[in-house]
Amino acid sequence: MNKVSSVRIIFAGLLLFFIPFSMADESDEDHQPLMPAEQQILPSAIQYLQLMQNAYQMKNYEVIYLSSLQKQLEPMQLIHGVVDGQQVSYFRYLNGAIRESLQFAGEISYFEQGAPAYTLKSNHNRHVFANIANFDYQKGLENYDYVILGKGRIAGKQSIAIRVISKDDYRYSYVIWCDLHSLLPLRLDIVSPSNVLLEQLMVVSLKVSEKVNPWLVKLTENPRPEVVHIRQLATEKTSRWKTSWLPAGFTVVKNDQHKLAMNENEMVSYIMLDDGIVNVSIYISPKKLALDEKQKLIRHGSTVLYTEQRGINEVNVVGDVPIATAKRLVKSLVWVTNDN
């Protein structure tokens, strides 16, 4: 009897001795990523956004995400890695015909089922989240406010929601969710000035790795398809029109006359605006087709195509901006009398 109880006491003692260790061990492993953040001063909204940018550009990761647009879902995949100091991203659609692209070293190659592959020169990353991950948030403070909305769970990860609110009604607002651990963007909501959700991108699976995906490295070593130059870009002439008003934060990045990629007989005056997140194209051309109304509007998610006929001309505005912006831009167009 005595023997048994003494054994028990020893056993209990041992247990007591080990428990603190096992608990300490647990807190070390599980809570380490969160603990320092909670003890220190938490990053501000803009700091989170900048950390997100850094993570998006520098980390090796693989995401599978859904794009939701006008009640249609499209699953896609992005693999990103840094090979010899430069970013490589591979993208593909997961459903339907095979469409994939590979971007690195100032070129983007497209591979499409049933069509020859080709490469374009482009420094502009248009893969998922690239627009928000390459935006200058410090400069953006002039036109946006950044507010932390709260925390939630996306793709099984603790994440933080930050709202990027436009200060005026001439651009959309965004809600960006970032993984608290890796700080990668996990969800993006594009919200109209009247608070309607227009488009949504949501990660469903995220894999972050220390080392770059070896398959990605292999891709960069293979010869790429032939580079295609686009003839119409050679036009030197500037357009005969200019805008007398621009939404705050936008600048004119292109101003030329070119033939449309699809319709080579048609010459258009062209102006492109950029605010760091979205681009707007303005096309001015002689009126060819009669419209039953003076103006037409098409909206697809956040993209707007606004057509207005003015006298003998027709103006089309294409871009991810609210309708009010498109309308006001058309109104502001003036004919440049001199070529200067």
Place this chain on the structure above:
Amino acid sequence: MKETNEQLSSLIDNENIDSKSLDALINDKQQQAVFSRYQLMGDVMRNENAINIDISEQVMAEIAKQPTLETVTPIIANEPTPIKADNNVIAFVKRFGQYAIAASVAGVVVMTSFMTSQPVVENSGIEVLNTVPFGGGASPVSLQASQKLSKQALQDRHERLEALLKDHQLQLQVQQ
């Protein structure tokens, strides 16, 4: 083996089981397979919910047996075609796929068939966090029949809009 099977069947029938045999079961892959088969048989006999066979493993194995990822081959197989390097300025759209310019406007055709008038007045108010379910975005698009336009005129119109949209996409892509 026979004995453990008996244990298994008593486990399924909720008969007395000791924790030892449970542990043994948990650690034995073969036993687990037998267990799930028994469970299935039981389900069928009791005529419970329709047979739900998990074939994912077999499917994955089949997929693995398929020739290596089709999606990869084009990249590797595509040796640059030998052409005069100085003169590869070509009509872009005619020769190549339009993926680059259609990538983010996959819905161009669908879209152009939806002529919208002024959007419906959107409900204002402050959006509350977590009240917007995924995929539940509202996008007020109203179909406006253009009766005055003939079919041909409408088609021309759509083609032009598509041309504009694609040009926009291409311009974005080749922006330096």
